[in-house]
Amino acid sequence: MRYIAILLIFLQSLWGYAYNELLLDAQSRIYPKLLMLEENISSRHEISPIVFTVVYAPEDEFVAERVVQKIESYYDHSFSGIPFEVEMSAFDELELSRHKDAIYILKGDDDQMKRTIKLAMKEKIPVFVYDFKDLRFGALFALTIEQSTVIYLNRAALHKTGLLFAPSLYGIVRFVDAE
Amino acid sequence: MCKRVLSIFITAVCSFAAGKESLVVDTLVSDMNTFGKLAESVKMSEPFQPYIVSVFLGYELESIGVSNLQEALELVPGIDLATDNVDNKHIVFRGSNPFAYGQSKLFIDGVEVNNIFFDSYGSFLSMPIEMIKRIEVTRGPGSVSDGVSAYAGSIRVITYAEHLKGESEKNRVFLKRGTYLHRVGGFTYGYDRENFSIFTELYFQKDDKSLPVGKDALSTGIYGPLNVALSKSGNAPLWMKNYAAAIRMQYGNFKLIGRALYDKRGSAYGINGALPQKSDHTKFPTTYLQMDYDIDAGNLSSVARVGWIDSAFESKAKLLPDNFNAGAGIVYPNGFYGEHVAKQRTLYQTTYAQYSGWRDHILNFGYYIEYIETYKVVTRTTDRLTGIGIVDYSQTYPFLDPNANRRTYRLFFQDRYRHSEKLAVQYGINAEKVSHIKTQINPRIALVYQEDPVNIFKLIYSRSSRTPSWQELYTLNNHARVGNRDLKPETVNAYEMAYIHKFSVDSFIQLNLFYLHNSDQINNINPDNQYRNSSSSNIYGMEAELKTPVGLHGTLYANYSYAYGKEDHRYPIANAARHMIKGYYLHQFTDKLSAGISGQYVGSKERVWYDYRSKLGSYTTVDLSAGYHDWRSGLRIQLALKNIFDATVKYPSPPYNYDNDFTQEGRTVMLTVAKAF
Structure with a gap:
C-alpha cells in the first residue's frame, strides 16, 4: 500500500483534468460574442478573419479539439458577416503575432497561465479563461455558472490593456478586481 | 454638401453598428x-441552490471502479446502508430511522421508483454505473417544486437519456465480469432527429452469491424453546438475476418514459428469520410508463403528466425448517412452505407550472393526484392445521389485505425570490391529504447568501411527512410483520445550515450542520412485531466535503459525517453510525491510463435499547482500480479490486434475529470492458 501511495503522489503524469461539458459549451457560445463587442473589431476585420485561439496544455489536446468543433458549430467561419476562424495552440506553440485577436485558455499550470496571460496583456489581446480562478493572473473574462450565468470582467486587466468594449456590455458583466 | 453626405454616411454606419451591437447583446443575454436554466436542471449550479446536494458524475465514478448505484451512494456523506431478512437494501440518511424504507425516494429520469409494498428501491441499487450519467443526492426533505417532498433525502439518477448538445458518449455497450460469477451486460442507444428523439437502454446481470451467516433467528428462542434446536447456520442465498429495459421518446412537446425491471434474488436470510434453501427466492418487479406534455409560453411553462406503475412483491420459500413446532400440537414435519404474491398498481396525474414574469420571482405551483390499489394477493402455504400439503389461503388467510387502496391529493406552491445579486429566498408549502390520514401541511423556507464568487451560505428549514407503506399498514396473518391501519405518518422538522467555499470551477469545501426532530417513527421492533408509531428522535450532526484537483493530474474527494441523537430523549439512535469517512483519489498517468483508490470508514452502531448484544463494530474498506480509457475511440477497460484487505462488513440485524448480523461480501474483483460510440 505504501508503495502504491508513493507512486500515486510522485509519478509525474501527462493528463488529468476533467472538464465540465456544459461550462465548455456555454463558454464556446458566449466568449466569441463578448469579443464581437470589442470596439472597432469589425472595422479591423472586414477582409481578414478574426482569429480566436484556444490555448491548451498538451494533455488537453482532445478537449481543445472539441472546443474548436463546438465554436465552429455555433459560428460557421463567420460572425455577423465578419470572417471568423477558430484555431488551437498548445501553450508552448502560441505565437501572439499570429493569434492576436483573442485567446481562450483552458487549464494549465500556474506558470504557463501567468506567462501566457502576461504576454497577451502586453499585446492588448483579450484573454478568456475556463476557470474563474485564473482571473488572478490578469485574464480579462471568465464565465461561470452560479445561481445564473455570470460573466466576470477583470477591471484591473481592462485598465492595463486599455481595451474598450461596447458600453452595453458593462451592464451585463460583473466586475472583479483580480491581479 | 460633401459634409452633409459624410454626416449621413457616418450616422448610417453608426446606426448599423449600434444595431449589430444591440443584436449581439440581446442574443448574449438570451x-x-x-x-x-440548463445548469440548474443538471445541478451544475448546485452550490448556489437552496438545497444541500451532492452531485456525482457517472464517468468519474467509473474511473474509480464504482460498479453500480449502491457503491456510488456509499460515497455520499451522511449516507449508510441497511438491509433486512430478504436483503431488501435501503439507504439511511443521517441516521434517521434505519428501520423504515420510504424515508428516502429514488427518482430515475424524474420518475419515482420506490415500490409500493415496502416503499423501497433496493432492486434499483444494483443498476450498473454505465447506465448512469449523474447522481444527485439531496439530504433533507428537499424541494416541493414538482410536488414531491422526500423525508430524509432524495436520490435522483439521470441516465444518458439526458443528452445535451455537444456531449459525446450517448451510445455505449459494456460487459462486466466479477466475483461470485457476476456477469453484467448492457447498452444504451439514442437517436435524435429534429423534434424527435428516442433513447433506449437495456441491461442484464446475474451472480451466484452466497455468504456465510451465523445461527438463524430460531437460535434466539423467538419461536419458543422447542424450536431452538432447529436453528441452522450456513450460507445465505444472496444470488440475483436482474434485468431492465427502458425507453424515452420525445416528439415535440410529448415525452414518454417507460421502464421494466425484473429482479429475482435468493431469499437471503429468510422472511421469518429461518435460513432459506438455495433455490428459495423473492421477486421485486416494477414496470412504469409516464407521459408528459410540456407547454412553454414565454414566462409560463407547464407540464401535464400522467403515469402508471405496476410493482409487486413475490416470495417462494421454505419459511420454517422441518419438524417446526407451531404450538397447540401442530408440527410441520417437512417444514413450512410459503408462496406469497402481492401486486399493486398506481395511477397518477399531476400538472405543475412555473411562472417567471414577476420580476425577481420564479413561482412554481401545481397539484398531484394518485390512486394505488392492490389487485392481486396470493397466499399459499403448508397446511396450517395438519402441517402436510399446500393449501391456498388467498381468500381465507391472506398475508396482505387484498382490498387495500389509497388516494393521495397534493397541492404545492413555491416562490423563489431573488432579493439581490447576493441574496435569494425560496419558500413554499406542500399540502397533502391521504385516505384515512390527517392532512399534512409541510412548509419550507431556504435562504442562500452569496458573499462573493467563492463564499456561499445557506439556511434551510423544512417540514416533511412520510405516509406509512403498504407493508406497515396492510400486512395480515403474519407473526413476523403485523400491519397497523391506525398508523400516523412519520414527520420531521429539519433545520440545516451550509457553508461552501469554492476554490475554482470544480474544487470546493462544504460544511453542513443539521438538526432533525422526527416524530411518530414507525418500526415493528416490539414483542408483537406490530408496526407502530413507536418513538420520536432528535438527531443532530454535520457533514464536511472536500473536492479538489491535486496538481493537473489528480482529483481528491473526501467527506466526513457525524450524526448523533436520542430516541424519546433516552436511548441513542439505533443502527446508525455516528462517524463516517469516505473518499477517493483518482490519478491520470497518461491521457489513457488512470488509477484510483477509494475507501470508507463506517463507525460502530448502537443497538435498540433492549437488544442484549454489544454494539455493532466499525469497519474500513479500501478499493483500488486501474483503467484504460481512449477518449477518441471510446474504449474503456477497468479493473476494480474491492475491499482489498477483506474487512468484515456487517449490516445490523434486528433484535432476536441473526445474532451475528448480516455479513456482506469481502474482497471482490470486477473487470469492465465498455465502448462508447
Whole structure:
C-alpha cells in the first residue's frame, strides 16, 4: 500500500483534468460574442478573419479539439458577416503575432497561465479563461455558472490593456478586481 | 454638401453598428439565460441552490471502479446502508430511522421508483454505473417544486437519456465480469432527429452469491424453546438475476418514459428469520410508463403528466425448517412452505407550472393526484392445521389485505425570490391529504447568501411527512410483520445550515450542520412485531466535503459525517453510525491510463435499547482500480479490486434475529470492458 501511495503522489503524469461539458459549451457560445463587442473589431476585420485561439496544455489536446468543433458549430467561419476562424495552440506553440485577436485558455499550470496571460496583456489581446480562478493572473473574462450565468470582467486587466468594449456590455458583466 | 453626405454616411454606419451591437447583446443575454436554466436542471449550479446536494458524475465514478448505484451512494456523506431478512437494501440518511424504507425516494429520469409494498428501491441499487450519467443526492426533505417532498433525502439518477448538445458518449455497450460469477451486460442507444428523439437502454446481470451467516433467528428462542434446536447456520442465498429495459421518446412537446425491471434474488436470510434453501427466492418487479406534455409560453411553462406503475412483491420459500413446532400440537414435519404474491398498481396525474414574469420571482405551483390499489394477493402455504400439503389461503388467510387502496391529493406552491445579486429566498408549502390520514401541511423556507464568487451560505428549514407503506399498514396473518391501519405518518422538522467555499470551477469545501426532530417513527421492533408509531428522535450532526484537483493530474474527494441523537430523549439512535469517512483519489498517468483508490470508514452502531448484544463494530474498506480509457475511440477497460484487505462488513440485524448480523461480501474483483460510440 505504501508503495502504491508513493507512486500515486510522485509519478509525474501527462493528463488529468476533467472538464465540465456544459461550462465548455456555454463558454464556446458566449466568449466569441463578448469579443464581437470589442470596439472597432469589425472595422479591423472586414477582409481578414478574426482569429480566436484556444490555448491548451498538451494533455488537453482532445478537449481543445472539441472546443474548436463546438465554436465552429455555433459560428460557421463567420460572425455577423465578419470572417471568423477558430484555431488551437498548445501553450508552448502560441505565437501572439499570429493569434492576436483573442485567446481562450483552458487549464494549465500556474506558470504557463501567468506567462501566457502576461504576454497577451502586453499585446492588448483579450484573454478568456475556463476557470474563474485564473482571473488572478490578469485574464480579462471568465464565465461561470452560479445561481445564473455570470460573466466576470477583470477591471484591473481592462485598465492595463486599455481595451474598450461596447458600453452595453458593462451592464451585463460583473466586475472583479483580480491581479 | 460633401459634409452633409459624410454626416449621413457616418450616422448610417453608426446606426448599423449600434444595431449589430444591440443584436449581439440581446442574443448574449438570451444565451446566458438558457445556460443558466440548463445548469440548474443538471445541478451544475448546485452550490448556489437552496438545497444541500451532492452531485456525482457517472464517468468519474467509473474511473474509480464504482460498479453500480449502491457503491456510488456509499460515497455520499451522511449516507449508510441497511438491509433486512430478504436483503431488501435501503439507504439511511443521517441516521434517521434505519428501520423504515420510504424515508428516502429514488427518482430515475424524474420518475419515482420506490415500490409500493415496502416503499423501497433496493432492486434499483444494483443498476450498473454505465447506465448512469449523474447522481444527485439531496439530504433533507428537499424541494416541493414538482410536488414531491422526500423525508430524509432524495436520490435522483439521470441516465444518458439526458443528452445535451455537444456531449459525446450517448451510445455505449459494456460487459462486466466479477466475483461470485457476476456477469453484467448492457447498452444504451439514442437517436435524435429534429423534434424527435428516442433513447433506449437495456441491461442484464446475474451472480451466484452466497455468504456465510451465523445461527438463524430460531437460535434466539423467538419461536419458543422447542424450536431452538432447529436453528441452522450456513450460507445465505444472496444470488440475483436482474434485468431492465427502458425507453424515452420525445416528439415535440410529448415525452414518454417507460421502464421494466425484473429482479429475482435468493431469499437471503429468510422472511421469518429461518435460513432459506438455495433455490428459495423473492421477486421485486416494477414496470412504469409516464407521459408528459410540456407547454412553454414565454414566462409560463407547464407540464401535464400522467403515469402508471405496476410493482409487486413475490416470495417462494421454505419459511420454517422441518419438524417446526407451531404450538397447540401442530408440527410441520417437512417444514413450512410459503408462496406469497402481492401486486399493486398506481395511477397518477399531476400538472405543475412555473411562472417567471414577476420580476425577481420564479413561482412554481401545481397539484398531484394518485390512486394505488392492490389487485392481486396470493397466499399459499403448508397446511396450517395438519402441517402436510399446500393449501391456498388467498381468500381465507391472506398475508396482505387484498382490498387495500389509497388516494393521495397534493397541492404545492413555491416562490423563489431573488432579493439581490447576493441574496435569494425560496419558500413554499406542500399540502397533502391521504385516505384515512390527517392532512399534512409541510412548509419550507431556504435562504442562500452569496458573499462573493467563492463564499456561499445557506439556511434551510423544512417540514416533511412520510405516509406509512403498504407493508406497515396492510400486512395480515403474519407473526413476523403485523400491519397497523391506525398508523400516523412519520414527520420531521429539519433545520440545516451550509457553508461552501469554492476554490475554482470544480474544487470546493462544504460544511453542513443539521438538526432533525422526527416524530411518530414507525418500526415493528416490539414483542408483537406490530408496526407502530413507536418513538420520536432528535438527531443532530454535520457533514464536511472536500473536492479538489491535486496538481493537473489528480482529483481528491473526501467527506466526513457525524450524526448523533436520542430516541424519546433516552436511548441513542439505533443502527446508525455516528462517524463516517469516505473518499477517493483518482490519478491520470497518461491521457489513457488512470488509477484510483477509494475507501470508507463506517463507525460502530448502537443497538435498540433492549437488544442484549454489544454494539455493532466499525469497519474500513479500501478499493483500488486501474483503467484504460481512449477518449477518441471510446474504449474503456477497468479493473476494480474491492475491499482489498477483506474487512468484515456487517449490516445490523434486528433484535432476536441473526445474532451475528448480516455479513456482506469481502474482497471482490470486477473487470469492465465498455465502448462508447
